[in-house]
Amino acid sequence: RAQRWMTNVGFSVHVFDRSRTTSVADMIFRNEYQGKKNVVRIDVLSPSRLFQYLQMNWLTPAERAMSAFYFAVDIRKRNELQMEVLNSRGLAGLYEAIVQTSGREMFEALCAITKYLEACSKDDGAVIIHCVQGKDRTGLLVMLCQSIIGATDEVIIEDYCLSECMRKGSAAVDAVQNREKKPGRLDRTAFAGAPKDAMIETLTFLRNEYGSVCPGYLDFIGFDSEWRSRFQRCLNFPVSVNAFPLSKM
DSSP states (O other): OHHHHHHHTTOEEEEOOTTSSSOHHHHTTSGGGTTSOEEEEOOOOOHHHHHHHHHHHTSOHHHHHHHHHHHHHOHHHHHHHHHHHHHHHHHHHHHHHHHHHOHHHHHHHHHHHHHHHHHSOTTOOOOOOOOSSSSSHHHHHHHHHHHHTTOOHHHHHHHHHHHHHHHTTOHHHHHHHTSOOOTTSOOGGGGOSOOHHHHHHHHHHHHHHHSOIIIIIHHHHTOOHHHHHHHHHHTTOOSOGGGSOOOOO
């Protein structure tokens, strides 16, 4: 619905397809799109990649054998097993799966932001990042942007937790909290909110896995020092990230 509305009011909507070789950032800067309001849809959370990651990394050998058995005789039981494992991992697990399986999408999003800001005049550029609730996929991408400009962990975590404050008292939130939990179904209470621990665990995971968020993880997904320098210049930040040392949790 949001995409239809954006199209109706004059936005050019571009959907990133990872099967194509063309960068979405290059697509939106073709001549026919210059000077227009552009919307880039990048599906950072892929259910198929999420459950493939779960199958390969979170199941014990016994659970993996059981999953294979259920796949052959009762697919519903297999889905229930996977969902129970996902629920037990909660938000931190979801974020781990996203950064591990959607690096290319994160790279494309960062490139699109950078190229758009470069094309704007000095005081005439703005980018809105959003998902469904504005805390999970949005929170991870914003965390990467903040890491590029050297924001401390404390700042990143505090900004992330603002979503938690804004959700309190919401009728939609109350409805989720009171929803009956059913076996084999997504436990929405496990993925509600924006608790500090979720972002702390995500930052810790990235450092354990890649040595750091910036440059470690960003180099891994392809958003290298040249790209980061361009991003920093767009925001009038010093090019050297050493000027903004990241704190360690």
